[in-house]
Amino acid sequence: MAKAPLRVAVSGAAGQISYSLLFRIANGDMLGKDQPVILQLLEIPDEKAQKALQGVMMEINDCAFPLVAEMTAHGDPMTAFKDCDVAVLVGARPRGPGMERSDLLQANAKIFTAQGKALDAVASRNVKVLVVGNPANTNAYIAMKSAPNLPAKNFTAMLRLDHNRALSQVAAKIGKPIASLEKLCVWGNHSPTMHADYRFATTDGASVKDLINDQVWNKEVFLPTVGKRGAAIIEARGLSSAASAASAAIDHVHDWLLGTNGKWTTMGVPSDGSYGIPEGIMFGFPVTTENGEYKIVQGLEIDAFTQEGINKTLAELEGERDAVKDLLG
């Protein structure tokens, strides 16, 4: 029997990430090739943005995706998020050349307070929320805090792009296929302070750390390359990453809902106090997922270098949290 459609709300639906993301959701890459979807697309209530959204919807129609059961355009989160099962919050102002993420904190805080409240009011009580729009961790934190009637654990931030970037760098360094890699993770904030960690990673069972055996490369090449990849893409393209960000969003929601079969991935999730991260901070952790729930991988040894990295990214997140404190009602 055909599955009942799931309602997927996407904000920033006429933006560049969505121009890749929506077509992959519609194609079944996110929720499965047998899972029909109802797309509920949100853009700012501005004539130009709404017209662009109509254009994107025309193109989705022209793909004749069999899995798209219905599609609607919205200018108000209260209608866009109605009964949604999944919400991918992409809409935000992207960082341009030379701009710091912190510059965007205040403007985006307003957007995510309103959207958190709307999710609280009208979304499915089990809605799974992924925040992509930057600063993603703090925006997710704000949305979570603005939705007290929804489970806090259902709000997540996207660290998957950093995770995938780290996988790609490690695979190239050791000359092994990405598919052979397991047990890599990224701690902390989706920002240059994030701390990618391959100490536990394996390739076909062999230790990646032993194969690399080069702490100078880890510190001076790997971490800065992964941490500053977003800025490098902006520098090269004149625009922030879009297709790779959309692909990471697909991976994040896919693995959250459909499971990792015991394998690790990285998700930004509200801390439960694991690894000394204060409760509620939206932090990148290694997780496994099963039956639509994630579990933080426990019991990993944190050496002095990693602890230093974790402390730095945590301090940044605590600073962001404090900067938006007054905006949370």
Ligand SMILES: NC(=O)c1ccc[n+]([C@@H]2O[C@H](COP(=O)([O-])OP(=O)(O)OC[C@H]3O[C@@H](n4cnc5c(N)ncnc54)[C@H](O)[C@@H]3O)[C@@H](O)[C@H]2O)c1
């Ligand atoms: N977490 C990550 O790994 C990651 C990676 C890449 C980009 N990003 C972030 O994703 C966001 C979107 O990037 P993009 O390249 O698609 O930007 P974009 O400017 O091309 O598109 C953003 C869209 O969001 C819309 N929008 C703005 N405010 C909105 C609101 N309140 N409600 C609904 N829609 C709204 C805009 O009108 C625009 O169409 C940016 O914040 C960017 O920095 C995050």
Ligand SMILES: O=C(O)C[C@H](O)C(=O)O
């Ligand atoms: O840094 C940005 O604004 C873009 C994005 O977060 C990225 O990591 O590519």
